Amino acid sequence: MNRKRIVIVGLGLIGGSLAIQLNEKGLASRITGVDANPDHANKALELGLVDEILPLEQAIKQSDVVILAIPVDNLVKILPLVLDQVEQQIVIDLGSTKSLLLHSVDNHPKRGRYVASHPMWGTEHSGPAAAVRGAFENKAVIICNAEGSDEDAVAWTKGMFDKIGMHLLEMDAVAHDLHAAYVSHISHITSFALANTVLEKEKEDDAIFELASAGFESTVRLAKSNPSMWVPIFMQNKENILDVLNEHIAQLRKFKSCLEKENWEYLTELIEGANKIRRILK
């Protein structure tokens, strides 16, 4: 693949980690950073994630590819404005929800230049200093509604994700948002709620925190995630997340009922059922 002049809008965990990969895999001839937060912009420059910082409009003009790595509420506002300024550039977003975003550019004359994508990678940290080497590798990336994108734009986008080690899936935005609720969004809600459960208790007794086990850490790690990223995801994917959350509360009630009724046989069955997750998680 020829090296491209790439703009990354949003120099946080995702944008910063992608910048490292684009550099390491030889995909960029130059990376221009855009960030509304001057501290993030300066930090990204200082860390060598990007070669220069420019205002959005100027950055787009001098680019071949524009990658949007910002929270999904800002995406919905900025994507149409970016497409307004595009000639032949490819525009790619990396957001965690897709239906509303694709709807916002359905009838845009430059819709073809846009490729909707969701790389299934992240950590609970945020900001350019959280960027990590080797991110995205061996994870899935979903490209949504590719039939609305120009062939050359989809081809380059797929090539880029392939080069950084991701495996490609395609689906429509509605299916994406449903599945993302199950394999990502609900995990964040359970972690946030578990953290609050324990922090509520901690008011009474500090000792429990000396005891935090690796298992606890694993289930509650995502509770460190940033509300400015996650509240917009929950807003946009409200209906799917409510469906999953209702199902999850119903599943928890089964455990509760087993304990209350001392139904150890059914409790064993519930756990054996849960063990089938081994089929999916190695």
Add this chain to the structure above:
Amino acid sequence: MNRKRIVIVGLGLIGGSLAIQLNEKGLASRITGVDANPDHANKALELGLVDEILPLEQAIKQSDVVILAIPVDNLVKILPLVLDQVEQQIVIDLGSTKSLLLHSVDNHPKRGRYVASHPMWGTEHSGPAAAVRGAFENKAVIICNAEGSDEDAVAWTKGMFDKIGMHLLEMDAVAHDLHAAYVSHISHITSFALANTVLEKEKEDDAIFELASAGFESTVRLAKSNPSMWVPIFMQNKENILDVLNEHIAQLRKFKSCLEKENWEYLTELIEGANKIRRILK
């Protein structure tokens, strides 16, 4: 510390991992394994975790220290029988619940030889083949009701846990079981329930499993845990776990209510509250 002749009863993940550490830290002159499951016994011998396999009674006679690494339902049955056979040996258990177990030997004439402990380490895997090098290091271990144990027994037990890199805490069994419900047992219930939530959905559509993200994996990892270990823990710690589970369901309902009412301000507050878990988890 002088090397001791150590018996490990139960050659699974915990017993096997402890055997590796006892060998590596030079704490044992000989490790004798005892396991009701001949496959586990043979595997432990084959892996070099133990030097020999003997029946329980014979193993106790030839030992200085007996360590019980078996599920908590068996612990309650076997601990009094082991103490019946003990002269000056030290007996240590590694179980995840403590109140019922300590109650079972309250009036035992050899109660002083017994030290109740709970090392806060484990993985979702089980059996001797799951034993890992470096286990327990930098984790907490709780010693309960040490005032009922002989001084020499407590001193050696503390020395052993210190040598394998654990930091020591002491508390009474009632406090232990409450705290363990919050920092360990509830995490397993939420993971089991989350696995069942997603597996329930998967009946309808297989695609979601190609998407499982690192975040999902983190929150659902514990769902692979063995029911023969966990059902007895849930039985013995039922009241505490029900308290935590009720609180957790109440916390999840707050998230549900925010979504239903589109109360994004309160949702942001809930997440900011959860972020305070950073204080505990680095």
